[in-house]
Amino acid sequence: MRISVRVNGQDTSHDVEPRQLLVHYLRDTVGLTGTNIGCDTTSCGACTVLVDGESVKSCTMLAVQADGRSVTTIEGLAADGELHPMQAAFREHHGLQCGYCTPGMVLAAVSLLNEHPDPTEADVRVGLEGNLCRCTGYHNIVQAVLAAARQDTGAASAGVGAGAAS
DSSP states (O other): OEEEEEETTEEEEEEOOTTOBHHHIIIIISOOTTSOOSOSSSSSOTTEEEETTEEEETTSSBGGGGTTOEEEOGGGTOBTTBOOHHHHHHHHTTOOSSOSSHHHHHHHHHHHHHHOSSOOHHHHHHHTTTSOOSSSOSHHHHHHHHHHHHOTTOTTTTTTTTTTOO
16 A cells, blocks of 8 residues: 655655554665654554644554655654754653663653643653653653743744655
């Protein structure tokens, strides 16, 4: 089946098997390996991407369901060599250790701030509960999201999808 998906600001078009998962389309067909595969059961959130701006676990969505839609991966957040404000906040506040969960966590946090631009600590903890980290204990992740929310640059939407735009 032929699908057309706008990935990180660039139009893509490929023949896919109807049962191919979006995560495999992004990694294997498009070649963007920043989206990680952690559990294949929607439990961990390592595969989180933005579909039309909303957080989606790409191991539960078929690639054909993304036909005609816009997908942003971790590779699409940075713009013109500058980290997205959420990425910068994760770096500044040490919101990662091994880094495996980080792409999905960052994208889930961007989506959270799109929906709730001025969250409390409790809001962040609830908003990210579908993304697991086995290393950090979450404290620094929560602090990074709160710091990004406080920025005047519009951390939630700044640069989303612009990284690969032509």
